[in-house]
Amino acid sequence: MTLTHIYETLFGAYGPQGWWPLLGVAGTNPTKTGAIRGYHVGDYSFPRNDAERFEICAGAILTQNTAWPNVERALRALADRNVLSPQGVLSLAQPDLATLIRASGYFNAKARKLREFAAFYTGLAGQVPTRAALLDVWGVGPETADSMLLYAYGQEEMVVDAYTRRILGHLRLVKPVADYDTVKRFCARRLPCDLVVYQEFHALLVEHAKRHYQRMPYADPLLR
DNA sequence: AACCAGGACGTGA
């Protein structure tokens, strides 16, 4: 079972996922599970502007260990108040920001993370951040940094998350204890370095895991 | 009604 085969199998089964979800983009994904919306299936021209870029980054922080529908509530609360922007986030006192993003969980920690990131983002002045610079921001770890680079900045950085580990571990392609960078290199070495492939691969693994890796014991009907 | 979700950080060994 090669990663290319996994990719093609999942792509054949679910089709393009069109990540990252955006509030202003209607969900048209025929394979969507649950309440997830905001797809732009088959269109890889995103983000189309700076507002969408920041929304993706904010979502990457808010979705840490959190289900997307809750993240969407928080993002919508920010958008409704017209503060889903670096300036908007920084205009709020941290407790007020925390109240707005309450639904996403860990709201105190995430309010601080959003503010730290908004300040960093402003300092970028439109430049693409390096991975190392992102990792220096408090609240941005490896997965969050790679999600931002891959989906907000169009950089070919493989995203490894709990689902990636779960699926690849179940298929015995990686050890369950392998660290982030080990799994990342494993994937990067075996898939073509292509933006579409990277974006879809991560999204497809999430979709597949949501369908078949929610509860033990796993019985994967597609991969083995 | 426990269990978990597209993690990251701080601490003590």
Added chain:
DNA sequence: TCACGTCATGGT
């Protein structure tokens, strides 16, 4: 390094 506790809402 590494294992473990902490942060917290909402769906199943």
